[in-house]
Amino acid sequence: MKLGSILGILMLATAIVYGEWKSSKEKRARIVSAGFTSVAAVVGIILLFQPRLPGPTQFVKLIFGSVDQFIK
Template identity: 80%
Template structure:
């Protein structure tokens, strides 16, 4: 089941990159859109494999929680 979901994510990411690649004329815009799509696909696959990973808010609280206490 996970393998088919991973393949689905990769196929969707490839379709998005293909559509963006054809519609954009600038090389820089193509690279940026492809990079964002690849990062999103990797995050999606990681969350599919490890669904109990902390969210972005929890990560920020972990990283900067002590800074908040120091500043008060």
């Protein structure tokens, strides 16, 4: 079941990168698009195995929570 999900994520990411690669003329935009899509695919695969990982808002709260208390 998870193997099918992993393959689906990878196929979708590959299709997105291919489409962006064909439509973009700039090398930098191609690299950035491929990088963001690759990171998102890796995060998606990690979340398949560890669905209880904290979200990005909890990460930001962890980092800036002490700054908020310090300002008050």
